[in-house]
Amino acid sequence: MLSEELTQIPAISALAESYGAAILEGGLSRGEAALYVDPVRIIEICRFLKDEQGFSRLSGVTAVDWHPVEPRFEVVYLLQSLPAGQGGPPQTARLRLKCRLHGEAPEIDSVYGVWRGADWYEREVFDLFGIRFREHPNLTRILLPEGWQGHPLRRDYPKHGHKYDYGEET
Amino acid sequence: MSFVQNQFERNFLVTSVDYVFNWARKSALWPLTFGLACCAIEMIASTTARFDMARFGAEVFRPSPRQADLMIVAGTVTLKMAPVLKRIYDQMPEPKWVISMGACSSVGGPFNTYSVLQGVDRIVPVDVYVTGCPPRPENLFYALLKLQDKIDRMSLVKRPTEVRLTENMLENFKRQIMVSQVRQPSEPLIRVQA
Numbered sequence: 621m622l623s624e625e626l627t628q629i630p631a632i633s634a635l636a637e638s639y640g641a642a643i644l645e646g647g648l649s650r651g652e653a654a655l656y657v658d659p660v661r662i663i664e665i666c667r668f669l670k671d672e673q674g675f676s677r678l679s680g681v682t683a684v685d686w687h688p689v690e691p692r693f694e695v696v697y698l699l700q701s702l703p704a705g706q707g708g709p710p711q712t713a714r715l716r717l718k719c720r721l722h723g724e725a726p727e728i729d730s731v732y733g734v735w736r737g738a739d740w741y742e743r744e745v746f747d748l749f750g751i752r753f754r755e756h757p758n759l760t761r762i763l764l765p766e767g768w769q770g771h772p773l774r775r776d777y778p779k780h781g782h783k784y785d786y787g788e789e790t
Numbered sequence: 791m792s793f794v795q796n797q798f799e800r801n802f803l804v805t806s807v808d809y810v811f812n813w814a815r816k817s818a819l820w821p822l823t824f825g826l827a828c829c830a831i832e833m834i835a836s837t838t839a840r841f842d843m844a845r846f847g848a849e850v851f852r853p854s855p856r857q858a859d860l861m862i863v864a865g866t867v868t869l870k871m872a873p874v875l876k877r878i879y880d881q882m883p884e885p886k887w888v889i890s891m892g893a894c895s896s897v898g899g900p901f902n903t904y905s906v907l908q909g910v911d912r913i914v915p916v917d918v919y920v921t922g923c924p925p926r927p928e929n930l931f932y933a934l935l936k937l938q939d940k941i942d943r944m945s946l947v948k949r950p951t952e953v954r955l956t957e958n959m960l961e962n963f964k965r966q967i968m969v970s971q972v973r974q975p976s977e978p979l980i981r982v983q984a
Contacts (some may be wrong), residue, residue, distance in 0.1 A: 764905070765870040772904050781904025 622646045626653055631673040631701070631715060639665055644720075648672070652714055659695075659719035666717070666734045675699040675715060678731070681741035683749045687775035692723035693751055697731070721751065722730050730756040748773040808945050815859075815885065816941040819848040819934070824878065827865025828890040829924040836927030843927075846934050855881040860937070861914070862930070866894040867907040879914045887941070889933050889951035890916045893923045 627633045627648045632653060636643055642658040642665060657665055669675040680698040697717040719728055730753035731738045742753045743762040750771035753759055761768060770777055825833055837843045837851065852858040855878045867875060879888070890910050893899035896919045898908035910916060917940055918933040925933075 656808070763870075777904070780902055 623648065626723070629653055629712065629713075631669065631675070635665065636650065638668060652716065654716035654718060656718050656720065657696060662697075662717070662719055663729050663731060663734065666699075666731050669699060670734055674701040675713075676702055678735035678737050678741070679714075679734060681731075681738055681745055683745045683751055683773075685749060685773065685775045689721060691720040693721040693726045693749065695719045695721060695728055695745065695751060726751045727754055728752075729754050730759075732756055747771070750774065802926050812942050812944055813948060816938040817847045818850075819846075819849050819860045819887070819937070820852050820858050820864050821848055821860040822855055822878070822882065823851045824861060825864045826867060826871065827894060829864035831890045832924045832927055833862055833864045833891065833930065836930050841927040841931075843931070843934075846931060846938070848934055851897050855879075858882055858885065859886045860889065861886065862889045862891050863895040863910045863914075863916075864891040864924075865926070866899065866901055868905050868909050869907055870905070872907050872913055875910070876913045877929075885944075887917045887937055889918045889920060889930075889937060891930060891933070892925055893921065896921070899923060927939075 621691075622632065622636055622643065623646070625648050627636065632646070632655065632680065635655075639657075639661065644656040644658060646655045648654075668748065677700040679700045680696075682696050682698075684694040684696065686692055686694065695718070697719075699715045699717065701713045701715075703711055709773070721728060726749075728751065728754040730742055732742065732753075733755070742756055742763060743759060745751050746753060746756075746759050747761045747763050748771055764772070770782075772781070825831075835841060837849055843849045848860065855861075859882065861879055861882065863875070879886070888910075890896045894901065894906070895910045896916075898906050900923075902908070907913070910957045918937050920929050921931050
């Protein structure tokens, strides 16, 4: 079900061979591949990509909120393989993994066990989107002050916060 | 100072002492090294050789609030920074003054968002506001001269911040911090004075 172009990329064809059932769909945009994968198997997939395919660097974790649409959230993992890594491709390759999550109590496994660098990225996504990462060592707010209610980058969060709810400001 | 309150107001002794004190205070303002955003770059530039803030006797930026008497709030004040700013202001010894530099610290600037305090005067009393985004160093100097004029009108028989700091302001500050944190306020908040 993956397109011809995608399966020509060695990392993706190897992934499709081992975890074909977990890849939901894929696309190629401006030479960069993006795969929608099953959120339940995210750790296995990430570990495979890191250990077998040389994606030794997690350059970012972020999220997208498509508010009225369900499943509402999309967690995005930006992976990079560095040429120096053993068994990696001869040049730098990038891969995007996306997981769709439902809006009711969105939860996904933390990839902290695979890349330590995921620690603060996942805290930021939790802080601003309210997506919980299971097994994360310290899932607390990282940008907003402690005790803040709500998650501001959700699309149903009021743009001005809650300060107009009081009738104090005009 | 309260024992002389209202007793010697405007007599020759006090006015002469006022003159000396005010001259000393306004001629050697010690600003606090406290920059929050891009306005801080202009604040730094105004101390450099090209603009030379030293001409106005305010070039000694102190890293400690204990040694400073002028706080130039240069930049966007976020709700996370607001309690810190308030604490730093409280740590400065009296008499102390505040210049709100730029649109952000004066009224929130373009950032009418969930995380930005809409004006630093909600938490600390401001003496001079500077417009601009960011203001040029000349604007800051003008504010400094205005502040010097203001200091010149001070009198020993009144505490300098007496008029400006009220209990109301502290409560207003607490409310500001709460605003972002409570979704459904159980009781309507009282409107503060305009």
